[in-house]
Amino acid sequence: xxxxxxxxxxGGPTPVxxxxxxxxxxxEEISAHIRYMQEFAAxxxxxxxxxxGQALAPEGTFVRYDGEGRPPVTDGPFAETKxxxxxxxxxxxxxxxxxxxxxxxxxxxPGQGGxxxxxxxxxxxxxxxxxxxxx
Amino acid sequence: xxxxxxxxxIPGVLGVLVRRGADFAAAEDAxxxxxxxxxxxxxxxxxxDPRGWLVTVAWRRFLDVARAEAARRRRxxxxxxxxxxxxxxxxDDTLRLYFLCAHPSLSPSSAVALTLRAVGGLTTRQIxxxxxxxxxxxxxxxxxxxxxxxGVRFDQPGDVATVLRVLYLVFNEGYSGDVDLAAExxxxxxxxxxxxxxxxxxxxxxxxxxxxxxRAGRTAPDGSLVPLAEQDRSRWDTTLIAEGVGILQTALSRxxxxxxxxxxxxAALHADARTAAETDWVQIVEWYDELVxxxxxxxxxxxxxxxxxxxxxxxxxxxxxxxxxxxxxxYAAVAAYLHExxxxxxxxxxxxAEAARRASSLAERDHLNRQAARLNTRRPG
Numbered sequence: 025x026x027x028x029x030x031x032x033x034x035g036g037p038t039p040v041x042x043x044x045x046x047x048x049x050x051x052e053e054i055s056a057h058i059r060y061m062q063e064f065a066a067x068x069x070x071x072x073x074x075x076x077g078q079a080l081a082p083e084g085t086f087v088r089y090d091g092e093g094r095p096p097v098t099d100g101p102f103a104e105t106k107x108x109x110x111x112x113x114x115x116x117x118x119x120x121x122x123x124x125x126x127x128x129x130x131x132x133x134p135g136q137g138g139x140x141x142x143x144x145x146x147x148x149x150x151x152x153x154x155x156x157x158x159x
Numbered sequence: 160x161x162x163x164x165x166x167x168x169i170p171g172v173l174g175v176l177v178r179r180g181a182d183f184a185a186a187e188d189a190x191x192x193x194x195x196x197x198x199x200x201x202x203x204x205x206x207x208d209p210r211g212w213l214v215t216v217a218w219r220r221f222l223d224v225a226r227a228e229a230a231r232r233r234r235x236x237x238x239x240x241x242x243x244x245x246x247x248x249x250x251d252d253t254l255r256l257y258f259l260c261a262h263p264s265l266s267p268s269s270a271v272a273l274t275l276r277a278v279g280g281l282t283t284r285q286i287x288x289x290x291x292x293x294x295x296x297x298x299x300x301x302x303x304x305x306x307x308x309x310g311v312r313f314d315q316p317g318d319v320a321t322v323l324r325v326l327y328l329v330f331n332e333g334y335s336g337d338v339d340l341a342a343e344x345x346x347x348x349x350x351x352x353x354x355x356x357x358x359x360x361x362x363x364x365x366x367x368x369x370x371x372x373x374r375a376g377r378t379a380p381d382g383s384l385v386p387l388a389e390q391d392r393s394r395w396d397t398t399l400i401a402e403g404v405g406i407l408q409t410a411l412s413r414x415x416x417x418x419x420x421x422x423x424x425x426a427a428l429h430a431d432a433r434t435a436a437e438t439d440w441v442q443i444v445e446w447y448d449e450l451v452x453x454x455x456x457x458x459x460x461x462x463x464x465x466x467x468x469x470x471x472x473x474x475x476x477x478x479x480x481x482x483x484x485x486x487x488x489x490y491a492a493v494a495a496y497l498h499e500x501x502x503x504x505x506x507x508x509x510x511x512a513e514a515a516r517r518a519s520s521l522a523e524r525d526h527l528n529r530q531a532a533r534l535n536t537r538r539p540g
Binding site: 026069070071072073074075076116117118149151152153154155156157158159 | 266267268269272290291292293295296297298299300301303330331332341366370371374384387422425426429462465489518519520521522523524
């Protein structure tokens with residue numbers, strides 16, 4: 025079963041750690057953080073559970089249809105939306121428990137002083153094809 | 160020879176290599192190479208003995224790799240001569256391969272992947288496409304699975320129930336990619352049924368055939384789900400139904416009931432009814448009683464509540480439902496259906512909307528939203 029692991033810059037439950045933003049860390053702490061993320065993805069590739077992962081630029085533009093023959097209407101770009109998605113990872117695992125375990129592992133990425141950042145990650149199951157046998 | 164017929168030779172070929180002493184992982188790689196070679200060469204130059212050809216090419220390939228390995232490790236004492244094949248039959252080899260690929264030490268997704276490749280002869284790319292994961296991920300899953308079972312003795316008999324669970328998972332994955340997993344699961348279960356005389360293997364094969372027979376009726380041209388009661392039964396495949404019923408009857412006559420025979424019996428009763436109204440719900444309830452007794456499964460209890468609702472009326476169905484955990488998948492959908500039949504469309508609409516939010520597939524969600532919308536937009540009175 026596939027799950028989306030969403031990493032938010034902002035939004036979600038109140039952070040449990042009062043660790044400052046990444047730009048206040050030392051360069052070594054930033055490198056250690058990035059290395060942890062890369063190694064996490066590599067382990068998932070090795071275990072055959074990795075599907076996809078991407079990081080997103082923070083600036084988002086809202087777009088909508090504005091009627092026949094008219095150009096799309098845009099709003100933004102906003103850098104300061106309330107709920108800001110930083111990136112995602114898609115995993116394919118055998119159970120919900122395994123998905124929780126992996127999310128917790130990712131949330132333990134080291135931050136300032138090498139301590140785990142304890143960030144909230146959002147876990148969303150993919151909708152699947154309907155099973156053949158239901159009754 | 161088409162690709163499916165070619166792939167049906169794979170388990171026997173792999174079995175020969177393993178019995179000759181080849182390590183399972185290396186043998187499996189060699190057989191895949193031979194398969195690819197066959198797909199290239201056979202269209203122009205079909206061998207008289209396809210299986211023998213595959214054994215020869217795969218064994219040569221295995222030896223080449225083993226020699227290269229040996230040279231690399233400076234160990235020159237590896238196999239060099241082709242040992243005799245021995246008296247073991249291809250049927251035994253096939254069976255052992257099923258057991259190995261469904262070994263209890265493997266996770267479900269690993270067992271599925273390994274079965275499709277080593278028994279089914281599908282390529283890693285085909286399996287990756289079927290499960291919508293990158294080819295590199297599937298390759299890792301398969302090679303880890305091979306490492307996991309590499310220490311397992313090939314001549315040990317296994318538990319057929321583990322094999323059946325894997326085949327059931329393949330069948331029930333649904334249709335998404337270029338590879339028809341349901342058809343592949345049926346092919347592999349047929350092959351297993353030919354190798355072992357076991358009523359539950361027959362039961363699973365019957366179950367698959369009876370559901371596969373209804374496939375054309377299950378979706379509308381726009382891809383939306385059509386509930387069983389509304390399906391155009393003339394689109395059901397009567398040949399498959401007849402075959403499934405025949406296999407099931409033979410299995411049931413052995414008097415060794417199991418969960419797959421029981422589920423197949425329910426499917427057979429649906430397939431037997433010329434119209435939804437003719438469905439023998441009383442018998443279906445009895446089969447679900449058996450299934451609950453055999454498995455204790457909450458899903459079986461939920462399906463039983465639906466059947467009770469049809470056999471004894473919605474009130475009885477709701478009473479059966481009340482005993483169950485409302486967190487069960489499809490609980491809200493069942494409750495919605497029963498409340499609508501019990502004359503409470505408002506409550507049913509709310510429950511359909513809740514069921515849509517909890518649906519695990521897009522097609523089910525769309526279907527449930529349409530049900531809610533149908534009730535919410537009905538003419539008053």
